[in-house]
Amino acid sequence: MESQELSGTTDAGTATRDRRRIVLVELPTYENILPLASGYIQAFAQDDDEVAAAHTFEIVSLPVTGDRRDLLRQLADKDAYLYTFSCYIWNMKLVRWLLKELRALRPDAHYLLGGPQVMNHAATYLSDGAQNVYVCNGEGERTSLAFIRQLGARNPDMHKVPGLSFWSAGELVTTEAAPRIQNLMDIPSPFLNGVFDGHEFSFAIMETNRGCPFRCTFCYWGAATNSKVNKFEEERIKNELKWVSEHGYNALMIADANWGLSPRDIALSEYIVECSEENGYPLIVHMAAAKNRPERMAEITEIFVRGGLMVSQPISLQTVNESTLEMVDRKNIREETYIGLQRLLREKRISSYVEMIWPLPGETLTSFKDGLTRLCRSYADTIIVYPQLFLHNTPMYAQREALGIVTAEAASDVSEAEVVLGTKWVTEEDCYEGYWVNHALYTLYNMRALFVLSGYLDATGTLSYGDLFAEMARYFRSRPDSEVCRFFIQSTKDLGNYDLLNTGKTAHMVLSSHREEFDRLLADFVAEQEWWADPMARQAFEMDLLTRAYIYREPVRTPDYAFTEVTLLGRPDDKGHLVEVSAELFRLLVGREMLEADDAGAERVTLHIDHRGRQKMPYQRQRSLEHNANYCQGMVLRSREILPTLEVASTEALSSVA
Template structure:
């Protein structure tokens, strides 16, 4: 009988194609010694699956070899799987791979588990050598390159395996028939491997910092065509720097052409090239025009030059990102800037100033991720020198260590910075007090960083609202690790607790010294009126007595209700300057504008679906600002509205 080999992938989300396992199976199948003597199977399940059910399914397979992919988001689950299988199938062999376990066999394998090995690099070549030893009947794992394992109480680590330099040695798992048709909805595509950068927080480049090796153009085109013809809804381009190579423009066009011909995919995501703003703007425009992309990520990480130098990212210029963001804004394409808090060298002050500067540059959306201490990165290697302190996210699925302190930030300052971001997210990204913040900044009344600090302090002082409680729990319990956390904030402040949030904003504003300024009150009222709806819903006027704006409802097209707003001229000019009205420069004298909350591509709230599902939808919408922002247009034919000015 052939040796049965089961690849186990526990993915972050449902129905994601297991590319890493596909590569290893395709590479092993072509080997004349291994391929004919092994039967391969890929088992994939999301980390949200029931662990007991997954373990029982894997036990029933009674495989001779289990190869388990291990990442930060699934390692707790993977350890449970390994423990159960190892106990009940003592004669099986196990090989673990992935960035979480590489060079860390001592943490994940017990000395008595001599039938468990850890792969310390790329899997294809190591997997074939490993299977040859298994097939021999008397494995000599010390002859396998790039692994660690226990023998007689000693941890043995063999010489590193050579990287795959010619990627065409690895057959395409798409066109070679590895993947079961109709089983997956999200494809992962890799057109090259390697990263020339060595960012200290990232395993991608920090662990390799090597020349980028490419698959041949026709191979990539064929893979894209296969993905399209097999009805994959979305595709993630897994290159470290999509857009770095000139060919990426033409490959992007091919992707759009395939979508137009076959109807799939309908969505594309990527990690954008770090220093190619013009090329990325061209690629983004192609994808947006093709309907496959709604927002472009810009991975800035920090505005501090000291921080960028300390994390080996100083060769990636912030100006590159801000120029790309400006170009996308001019083309009316949504974008979002990604930051990490707290990186080495970043102080609470530099972090706040950096965010405020990005707001002044009119960034669409700012996403701040917590820093995770990842294995095999240079920050991990220098963690003691950098004073890195971590707390682990409570979970039986992940092993995420969130950085809560460095030599530049203590635990209290880490929390202050996280509270600060919740203020920025709710007031700037979600437009809670967007116009007011800009008015105060431009009038010289209150700088943006001080305004958001004031709001964060106020939110923290409130213990009687569900929104403030959610912020507090997210800060204290590390809920911000969850990718859906910021979508949950959007769900709360723009939908389920909208009225409660209105009340928070009113109470905060009335307690500030600038409330005496009529212009500030007018900007505040404009924020209450124009705050967007993230779901498809009928706009409801806020319960607030307007004193500075004249507001009148009118029937719009398709049964919608719009608002005609009579406002001070300087406030109308601010709208135009912030580039959110669609009005042209020179129309600053307009003081009557019609506000409309468009349908766009919004979905209605789905009460029958889980809260997590709705939060996931909201998270996607947060990244696509222009999908849900209200629109303005001049109303010259409307008579002057009654009411105070």
């Protein structure tokens, strides 16, 4: 077979007449993402000599954000014999629209749907009885190959294809599931055999294993793989990593369920750094961290940080409610281990972010707020709360009635996200209140809008973190005159908060485009509170205004606020502010780990607030809001890259010592 055809880039006009064209379609959330699933299917199918001789393959990977009419035209122009679609929660409505329109334009073609959104749900996605549309249930490689072979047979019999759903003689048929691939080396490497050659992808996705040893009821991964983890051989993984590096991929996503679960992951992490140092790529690494190997993950994170490939470690807690953990069959990091890990990462100045899900079964609004309070008290860098999505093919999906799960579909013409709005423990009203509490958490804590003040109020017993977030949430809802609050109102109403870009847009607004508006909103809120009479609370708030991060590389501005507690020494320079603070505020800042100093004998302290940060990019006005929001989301996850540094410039000794 010619190399051009092996790479999947053959044009329709160059295909040999007696060879049938197969087009594998992937619709990722962002552009330039390497289509790993389709690459595996093509590589596995082409390893069969008869299939390779009788077919040409082409992968089409275009983001869901593109023009759907243009995408439809491109697919129709391929005039393929078989179209395959990788179906996920984020693209399913678009896939269904394309399938309907493409079938009208190419009625003689065959269509194979696969992926976690459609498998075992043929009754939903084949409801119109179409004879030329099929669903693959389970891993795609074996089923796709058997399906292609049957299509080319003299007398095709789809009953012989394992793991397939289809209509036959007016009946919806589902064949016996194909066994999992135990030896992953049976799958040829799409990186090493030319499938991805000639494409211009910049974000690589790789697997080093398949499976998950956990069976969290809200997750598809463990349930789909029966808790068994199968591995690719280490030498192949290294060759693929070298290929990714030599081909100039900017980013690498390790798509394992638990990177760091295996001891070999340490050596592989070091090899990734070696490749980057030798070839200049990749520039950044993403991963899903192992759930129960915090020490190993800290070592791996340090390797990547030292190599300049990672600046933040994810910690997947999901909840700190013990009854909820048991109910969702979640084996978690012990809280004391987590706190120790957090301390270790802080000492090494490595950012981290805790991942939570709301509302899981057993969680109440009160336990949710209490959990956030505990995490804030442990000095978590960033806390990300994901709305719970009700996913197909998870154990929880079969427990809807038993758990009292109520859902609604997010407003979208692209995704098919079913968002949980209630359980036996949470009313719909409680659920939305939790979403609003998360808006407050994200702005006041993650983006440091009231970081110093919230810590002071909690430490003095005035108001806990969770209660402060609830108060701020109520205030947000009372201010529809604010464009920021209107964004919160609309995104909550539409359930747009399930989209990660939503938080990126929040960061863009609060830390840049609507910074002054949000300053005024904060000032109005604190002025209405009973604790505002406390001079220390006012000092803490003024310091928050001055230390709130800039997410882009831009000039530092003095907040439009009448400072009375903190003295500003002139206008900000190109680095930041020079300010004079009291000894009490200085000690509070040291306690919040914003300073490393001890000047307890000083009455007034002069501080330099340096806002330059690390790895900040300027705001790219020529790019879309979505592009900039994606950057902002990433920067919030590695908060230490954007937070200002505080240094003592001078001190003024006490006039007398008691």
